[in-house]
Amino acid sequence: MAHKLILDTHALVWYLEGNARLGGQAKAAMTNIESEMVLPLIALAEAAFLIEKGRIGIPSISDLLSDVENDDRIEVQPLTVAVFERSLTPEGLRIPELHDRFIVSTGLVLQDLGNTVSILTKDGKITSSGVLPVIW
Numbered sequence: 311m312a313h314k315l316i317l318d319t320h321a322l323v324w325y326l327e328g329n330a331r332l333g334g335q336a337k338a339a340m341t342n343i344e345s346e347m348v349l350p351l352i353a354l355a356e357a358a359f360l361i362e363k364g365r366i367g368i369p370s371i372s373d374l375l376s377d378v379e380n381d382d383r384i385e386v387q388p389l390t391v392a393v394f395e396r397s398l399t400p401e402g403l404r405i406p407e408l409h410d411r412f413i414v415s416t417g418l419v420l421q422d423l424g425n426t427v428s429i430l431t432k433d434g435k436i437t438s439s440g441v442l443p444v445i446w
Contacts (some may be wrong), residue, residue: 313426315339315347315445316417317384318410319356321430322349326368326377328405333446336430347384347430349391350416352409353410354386392419404439 313442317325318341319320324332325340332340339345359376360366368374378384387393389412396402414436417427421442428443429436437444 311424311426313428314417314420315345316413316420316427316429316431317347317349318413318429318436319353320432322353322378323357323360323366323368326374330396331432335424335445336402336432339428339430339445340428343383345353345383348416348420349378349386349387350413351388352412352416356409356426362378384401387416387420387422389416390419393444396422401439401441404441406435410436414439414441 321332321336321340325337340347358371361368361371361374378386393412393415397411401418402411406415406445410433414432416427417429421427428445430445431437432446
């Protein structure tokens with residue numbers, strides 16, 4: 311099966327902004343035309359919230375949605391009951407922040423389906439949990 315790259319909010323936002331804080335390996339993965347990226351809906355919602363609050367450089371939520379929808383490599387993954395249930399397993403519970411837990415659990419569900427999964431994140435708690443391989 312495919313190698314799926316789970317995008318956390320920082321990876322998505324910094325990639326779309328062209329922000330230098332995006333890690334080198336994450337940038338290489340996100341610019342690879344063959345990458346298969348998965349954007350958990352909760353990460354998309356968090357990015358929209360940051361735009362609403364004026365905390366990031368993406369001009370509008372419609373610009374965010376347009377960028378995501380126009381990139382055929384990005385698949386928005388809904389928050390499903392399976393993701394919720396996976397968030398309650400020992401692996402899911404190792405992630406302290408709820409939205410991060412759902413992002414990681416999205417990857418765990420895809421892994422359970424036979425996919426190879428890595429997460430693009432700078433989050434220290436996700437990285438130190440060891441639940442998913444990290445690319446940054």
